[in-house]
Amino acid sequence: MILDKKHAMQQKLFRQFAETEFTKELQEELDTTGAFNWDIHNKMAKYGFMGVKIPTEYGGAGGDYMSYVIMNEELSRQDLVLSIYANTSNSLGGGPLLLAGSEEQKAKYLPPVARGEKILVFGLTEPGAGSDAGGTTTTAIPTEDGESFVINGRKCFISGAPMADWIIIFAKTDLKQKGSRGISMFIVDMHLPGVSLGADEKKMGIKGYPTSDVVFEDVVVGKDCLIGPLHKGFQYAMKTLDGGRLGVAAMSVGVAQCALDEAVKYAKERKQFGRRIADFQGVSFMIAEMAADVEAARQLTYHAAQLKDANDPEAGAACSKAKFFAAEAANRCAYKAVQIHGGYGYIQEYKVERLYRDARILSIFEGTSQIQELVIANGLLR
Ligand SMILES: Cc1cc2nc3c(=O)[nH]c(=O)nc-3n(C[C@H](O)[C@H](O)[C@H](O)COP(=O)(O)OP(=O)(O)OC[C@H]3O[C@@H](n4cnc5c(N)ncnc54)[C@H](O)[C@@H]3O)c2cc1C
Secondary structure, eight states: OOOOHHHHHHHHHHHHHHHHHSOHHHHHHHHHHOOOOHHHHHHHHHTTGGGTTSOGGGTSOOOOHHHHHHHHHHHHHHOHHHHHHHHHIIIIIHHHHHHHOOHHHHHHHHHHHHTTSSOEEEEOOBTTBSSOGGGOOOEEEEOTTSSEEEEEEEEEEEETGGGOSEEEEEEESOTTSOTTTTEEEEEEETTSTTEEEOOOOOOSSOTTSOEEEEEEEEEEEEGGGEESSTTBOHHHHHHHHHHHHHHHHHHHHHHHHHHHHHHHHHHHHOEETTEEGGGSHHHHHHHHHHHHHHHHHHHHHHHHHHHHHTTOTTHHHHHHHHHHHHHHHHHHHHHHHHHHHGGGGGSTTSHHHHHHHHHGGGGTTTSOHHHHHHHHHHHHHO
16 A cells, blocks of 8 residues: 555654654663653653544544554554553543543543643453453442442553553443443543552563553542443443554554564674575575565555544454454564574564564454454354
8 A cells, every 4th residue: 555645754754753762772771671761751742642643622633543553653663662652542541532532521631641741541451351351340339329439340451550640441330231231431530549559560571661450449430430321331442442453453563564674684694604694595485474474464454544544334343354463473573583583583682582572462462363353253254
């Protein structure tokens, strides 16, 4: 697919920013310390990245899905964890408000999130409810006067929780209804009494964007924190994840492209048996396979973005196909990039070592590859 003028220009700008600002030192610092870097967050916020897909009336740039995809691809081509800095507000965080929020809620929460002044995260997963998110056991029970809800439960693996000001959560409001029925969506202030954090998770990759549990113990929220209709929150979780999956697909394209770039560079430099390793067919074929994977993943992702922008009914399935293929392709490419680097690929000094660890999350979060396969197959076999 050939990008139009507007998107080609955005691609150039995002690439320029990532190449200049996401320095090797910054990437290594994040991977070593695992700490959130407010300086780069503020810089990305200044350029409007946090609100790329948030409409202008709520303080964002009002970009389309294609712009969002291009941003994620270009940022993660340089560093996956830094692309996550700009992703949450545009997808899982801002998404539910845009889908179901009232005018007051959108006007209150979205502008500071789009400006990067506040961090909004997404809490769906629980210790016993991952792929089966409908198994939510967190409860939100209305008070007798009907003015508030009391929330109890535990959400786990929440990206950005330690820095968050607000969290969107899903909780059972009708205990009589089974499975994914009777679940509602709330926005909760992370500083309320009864909200606490679990320990920072020690992760394999994407270090530098802390992840932890969030615990709710008799947390009282006003009824103005309910987003969308009572008992009907689960459908919005699923709709939000459609868009989120597109973002992860785009990150995967960036990671796959980065693996290819690194492999090509190294294969041309490294000599064995008196020749460049690129001249060995065994190596060149791996590079050809990576190049085909990158391009196929990109085309699926851009196509899904076009369908989302056109509000096409096939968009949801297209996002799952793009996420499934691109995430697996990123893992294949990262594996081959390490292989082409030989022993050096196993050493932290080389970027592919981190890339290999980072890539692993792409086929797990926002719906594992198996869940994407279920969504795709269910659409065909209904
Ligand atoms: C770093 C990180 C960040 C995350 N960020 C967030 C976040 O911000 N917010 C949030 O809500 N969640 C977040 N998650 C949670 C993530 O979305 C879940 O981990 C993921 O959906 C899988 O759930 P699970 O870990 O419970 O695995 P499980 O659901 O227990 O799955 C285990 C295995 O079983 C397979 N499986 C399960 N059900 C089926 C089935 N029906 N058919 C075939 N195979 C199946 C899975 O594919 C997987 O291979 C994050 C996770 C991580 C690791």
